Amino acid sequence: MNRADRRITRQRTALVRLLDEIEGFRSARHLHELLGERGEDVGLTTVYRTLQTLVTAGQADMLRLDHGEAVYRRRSSRRHHHLVCRSCGHAVEVAGPAVAAWVRRIAGEHGFSDIAYTVEIFGVCGRCAR
């Protein structure tokens, strides 16, 4: 949680690499398990701390599902919107230039910021709806 004085460790490298290979949002727990399956034993605490660092540094996005669990994913460089399932965290990227502009205008009018890169639209995906 300090400046840009972060050290490169086996654990961090493994987690970042894993995130780079994954598409959607995953919980710390899940990421921890995946690391274990790869033979990369990383403490759950470290997973949490590293994810927190990444989020703070703007290198990862975090969001909360309805039951309170947090899910993370590497922040992609391109700007886009997410259609996120509030139940399982499944996310779909959607384009919508016109909407982006509209959202920006509305947010600005209400003094809201920090929505330029990630606008989340929540719903329930087909699988969870059953």
Added chain:
Amino acid sequence: MNRADRRITRQRTALVRLLDEIEGFRSARHLHELLGERGEDVGLTTVYRTLQTLVTAGQADMLRLDHGEAVYRRRSSRRHHHLVCRSCGHAVEVAGPAVAAWVRRIAGEHGFSDIAYTVEIFGVCGRCAR
């Protein structure tokens, strides 16, 4: 969590009345405190259970703030979108028929449902941004 076999109790009446008088999203804890200030002593457990019932029944909206706490508010009858601060839960209702249509289309294309009445756009409000 059962059918429409809910009974009218002092506690439920007090909570629903309180929610009706409140604008934005509040945490269970906060609602519990507000009830106490009114002399309406309701167990925190009951507040949680009642809120859950209301959400399930579609009579209230719930969302999670970044730190994991859930906040609730009475669902208004009109259809609208929310611009919600992911830090404090402050919400602003915004209109946007064109966007509503767009969101509906996008969601449908991806098999997402249950977004017709509440589309949440997250950002950080002016007060929290400081």
Added chain:
DNA sequence: CTTTGTGCAAAGGCTTTGCATGCTT
């Protein structure tokens, strides 16, 4: 060598559940 990172165990915060009692219907 100094400083940051790691990991275990324990603590924290919010939410849910078990169970006996109370109240609505």
Added chain:
DNA sequence: AAGCATGCAAAGCCTTTGCACAAAG
């Protein structure tokens, strides 16, 4: 009278923190 509702205490979950040891720079 019968069956939810309530509330207290305890358990559950996810997440964070304390502390000693290990590793990076």
